[in-house]
Amino acid sequence: MVSRLSVASCTDLCSKEVVVPVHQRQHPRSVARRVPAAAASAAAVALLLGACATGTGGDAQTTDVDFSATPSPGSTLDVMGFGTGDEIGKVRHDRAVEALGIDVKLSEGALDAQAFLSAAASGNPPDLVYADRTQIGTFASRGAILPLSACIDAQGIDTDAYVDSALEQVTFDGEVYGIPEFNQVQVTMANADLLAQAGLDISAVDGSDPDAALAAAEAMTRTDGGKLSVIGFDSKLPEFLPLWAKGRDADLLSADGRTAQLDDPEVVTALEKAVAVYDAQGGFPAVKTYRDSADFFGAGNQFATNVLGAMPMEQWYVNVLNESSPEAPMAFGPFRGTDGEVLAFATGSAWAIPADADDPAAACAYAARMTETDAWMAAAKARADARAADGLVFTGVLTGNEEADAKIRSELVPADAPQPWADAIDAVYAANDHAFALPANPADNEFKQAWQDAVNRVLNGQQEPKEALAQAQQEAQAALDEAWQKWDDEQADGGSADQDAQ
Amino acid sequence: MSTVPGAVVPGLPTRPGTTRAGRAPRGRLTARARHERNAGLAFVSPWVVGFLVFTAWPILYSLYLSLTDYDVLNDPTFVGLDNYRRMAADPQVRLALWNTLQYTVLQVPLYVVVALALALLLHQAGRARGFFRTAFFVPKMTPPVAVGVLLLMLFNGQYGLVNKVLAVFGIDGPSWTTDPVWIKPGLALVSLWGVGSAVVILLAALQDVPQDLHDAARVDGAGWWRRTWTITLPMISGALFFVTVVNTIAAFQMFTEAYSAYFGAGNSTYSNDAALFYVIYLFREGFQELHMGYASALAWLLFVIIMLVTAVQLLVSRRLVYYEGDQR
Missing domain, CATH: 1.10.3720.10 (MetI-like)
Known part of the structure; x- marks a missing residue:
């Protein structure tokens, strides 16, 4: 790299003919003194450019990493993107630290991808990162994180125990790059009073019949002085387009993560139906501005104040409602596809070990301790006790680990929870069992940006669904093609290098 | 405007073979002028160094990066004017x-x-x-x-x-x-x-x-x-x-x-x-x-x-x- 940069810089600097006006021309000896100086300066610039241009990516090797090495007592594990903000995080962290006998330095707050990659590029990455699962494909394709098959073997991690969709999200080009944890899934939440007033039940708004959802929206929507006063149904666009599309058996991305399917007619129809719900209530701007003005987390939330009929929403909001407005007239049920099957679009987090991490063995051991069933049980017990102390219902924790999920539900979640929370618990666990995810790919951000921009153009009245998704298809596919091409080229180069070495 | 003795002021003509101070030979500074020049350079050097390291260098480097394919982690790959061509079509x-x-x-x-x-x-x-x-x-x-x-x-x-x-x-x-x-x-x-x-x-x-x-x-x-x-x-x-x-x-x-x-x-x-x-x-x-x-x-x-x-x-x-x- 340095030599290429040097050549480039020298070519630029040396090929330019400098025209000096006659009155500024100097003595040859003066010029002779300055030529070496200029050349030295050019060389210095080239060297500096080269020095700054060094990177560490693309050479991630797992063969020389011993994940079974015992962590040195007293050593420090540097973790980026994870915090112990609640008992679920703290109990597992304390337990892992005690088991490993090491210090763990946490850089709390959501992982800043740019900060992480900059640290990795400068050769000073953390030992472990806690990332959104959608980032794993991007990090893996750039050689920023290590493949973890050896780590999984060394720590005896049972990947069969993980929720399938969670494992798929961290599996890039056939190799596991992350240890998944948590699962966010959607359930249908509704205001039972508004449904009853409209002569409906939750099946009208659970996604199984988009036309029924539209009719329900029209029946529950209220206006006051020309302004929206009750949102009948919120489709939760743009974020839940994958859910609405999957409800029509359409995937936004092919299973291998290489082909965008945004212009699939079923995706277009899904978007049209979900947008029609907003149009029936005065348009998306009216709904958005109204929901933006609402208290989302407090006792005056939209359900508690009877200003929202229904919406699909992630399961964590069940706990918010249970805590802030336990008396709200709620109804819960799973989200369903048009075939009536339960459906959820899963997201979550994952542990990944950066290439060039100082102590990958300790990082692997820590990730394994954090995600083992006993750790989840201890954390869930702490959560259940805390909620019991507050007089609240423990609605469970979705860990991304099926074994832990099952144990938590059978041992800690109350079997006799009062309604409507019992329905909520059933819906959450049903959704967890039927979750899907978008596969890992090397251009996840560009792909997501393309379809979200398309939905936003439709919501803002700038394009029709078909036109917007056709444009998104082109943008997304171009980004995927470019990213996959780079990855494939690097793999081919790596394969050639391996053969040469043999 | 104060001037350093012996220094040539831009825009003012000088006679061939003479200096404005009229003492030191052309191109040479007096000891006092050198001292004042060095003191001046010493005083401005913190700013100059800061400017060169934190402003001029990043600017120069970003110009180089604009001619590369660079993803922060891996080495930049020189691509000539491709980024500028892509901009024109974006x-x-x-x-x-x-x-x-x-x-x-x-x-x-x-x-x-x-x-x-x-x-x-x-x-x-x-x-x-x-x-x-x-x-x-x-x-x-x-x-x-x-x-x-x-x-x-x-x-x-x-x-x-x-x-x-x-x-x-x-x-x-x-x-x-x-x-x-x-x-x-x-x-x-x-x-x-x-x-x-x-x-x-x-x-x-x-x-x-x-x-x-x-x-x-x-x-x-x-x-x-x-x-x-x-x-x-x-x-x-x-x-x-x-x-x-x-x-x-x-x-x-x-x-x-x-x-x-x-x-x-x-x-x-x-x-x-x-x-x-x-x-x-x-x-x-x-x-x-x-x-x-x-x-x-x-x-x-x-x-x-x-x-x-x-x-x-x-x-x-x-x-x-x-x-x-x-x-x-």
């Missing part, structure tokens, strides 16, 4: 430039006129001037991210304060935060939140306008408007020009308020094309999609555009701006 670049231009044309005159109006009012405020000057400046201390959130609250189409006030006058306010037509006017209006800094600059300029000019005009029968138009504005035109240039550059670099309102954590999935300003697109390319080479090329295009606009403003200013001491 519809998002055109959209972002158009949005930015529209916002600049809308915001800069509004900002300068409001700042001038407030400064003229403050100038009349007598002993209360100090209080109001502080009061106008305090909002400037608000972090821009908070201003972005403030925008969403004040300009909420259904329940925002702005539309409630408009409703008092029987005006049905628009959807400022979601209607693509009204997003830029909303952002331009909320930019007035920070108008206090320009007000302070213009007020200082107003206080420097000689009172005897006003007195003479008043004796001649000139009213407030006439005196403002023919005396005040020409006398503070230098400050007005400064405010205009600085604010134009800031408008071209619009980022934080729009990003936090339309692309930040509060709107992790909702966004609006009308708020896609050039620097937001640059940030997205560089820091979210990790196309740092392309982002560097985008940065250089913005640099060239701002330089050209500023150059035009400087040219125009020769005819419109008066500096005290100018021979006109």
Whole structure:
């Protein structure tokens, strides 16, 4: 790299003919003194450019990493993107630290991808990162994180125990790059009073019949002085387009993560139906501005104040409602596809070990301790006790680990929870069992940006669904093609290098 | 102007074979001149070193990066002018430039006129001037991210304060935060939140306008408007020009308020094309999609555009701006 940069810089600097006006021309000896100086300066610039241009990516090797090495007592594990903000995080962290006998330095707050990659590029990455699962494909394709098959073997991690969709999200080009944890899934939440007033039940708004959802929206929507006063149904666009599309058996991305399917007619129809719900209530701007003005987390939330009929929403909001407005007239049920099957679009987090991490063995051991069933049980017990102390219902924790999920539900979640929370618990666990995810790919951000921009153009009245998704298809596919091409080229180069070495 | 003895002053002719000091041979400095030169260099060196390391070098390096494919982690790969060719064909670049231009044309005159109006009012405020000057400046201390959130609250189409006030006058306010037509006017209006800094600059300029000019005009029968138009504005035109240039550059670099309102954590999935300003697109390319080479090329295009606009403003200013001491 340095030599290429040097050549480039020298070519630029040396090929330019400098025209000096006659009155500024100097003595040859003066010029002779300055030529070496200029050349030295050019060389210095080239060297500096080269020095700054060094990177560490693309050479991630797992063969020389011993994940079974015992962590040195007293050593420090540097973790980026994870915090112990609640008992679920703290109990597992304390337990892992005690088991490993090491210090763990946490850089709390959501992982800043740019900060992480900059640290990795400068050769000073953390030992472990806690990332959104959608980032794993991007990090893996750039050689920023290590493949973890050896780590999984060394720590005896049972990947069969993980929720399938969670494992798929961290599996890039056939190799596991992350240890998944948590699962966010959607359930249908509704205001039972508004449904009853409209002569409906939750099946009208659970996604199984988009036309029924539209009719329900029209029946529950209220206006006051020309302004929206009750949102009948919120489709939760743009974020839940994958859910609405999957409800029509359409995937936004092919299973291998290489082909965008945004212009699939079923995706277009899904978007049209979900947008029609907003149009029936005065348009998306009216709904958005109204929901933006609402208290989302407090006792005056939209359900508690009877200003929202229904919406699909992630399961964590069940706990918010249970805590802030336990008396709200709620109804819960799973989200369903048009075939009536339960459906959820899963997201979550994952542990990944950066290439060039100082102590990958300790990082692997820590990730394994954090995600083992006993750790989840201890954390869930702490959560259940805390909620019991507050007089609240423990609605469970979705860990991304099926074994832990099952144990938590059978041992800690109350079997006799009062309604409507019992329905909520059933819906959450049903959704967890039927979750899907978008596969890992090397251009996840560009792909997501393309379809979200398309939905936003439709919501803002700038394009029709078909036109917007056709444009998104082109943008997304171009980004995927470019990213996959780079990855494939690097793999081919790596394969050639391996053969040469043999 | 003080000069270093023996030093050649640019623009002043020297006779062949002589120096201005007339003592040391041509090209040589006296010991005292060398000492003063070295002392001067020592004094400016902290700034010079800082400039070279933290400004000049990153600029130079970004120019190099603009000719590469660079994803932050892996080595940059030299791609020549590919990034610039891609820019020319990128519809998002055109959209972002158009949005930015529209916002600049809308915001800069509004900002300068409001700042001038407030400064003229403050100038009349007598002993209360100090209080109001502080009061106008305090909002400037608000972090821009908070201003972005403030925008969403004040300009909420259904329940925002702005539309409630408009409703008092029987005006049905628009959807400022979601209607693509009204997003830029909303952002331009909320930019007035920070108008206090320009007000302070213009007020200082107003206080420097000689009172005897006003007195003479008043004796001649000139009213407030006439005196403002023919005396005040020409006398503070230098400050007005400064405010205009600085604010134009800031408008071209619009980022934080729009990003936090339309692309930040509060709107992790909702966004609006009308708020896609050039620097937001640059940030997205560089820091979210990790196309740092392309982002560097985008940065250089913005640099060239701002330089050209500023150059035009400087040219125009020769005819419109008066500096005290100018021979006109």
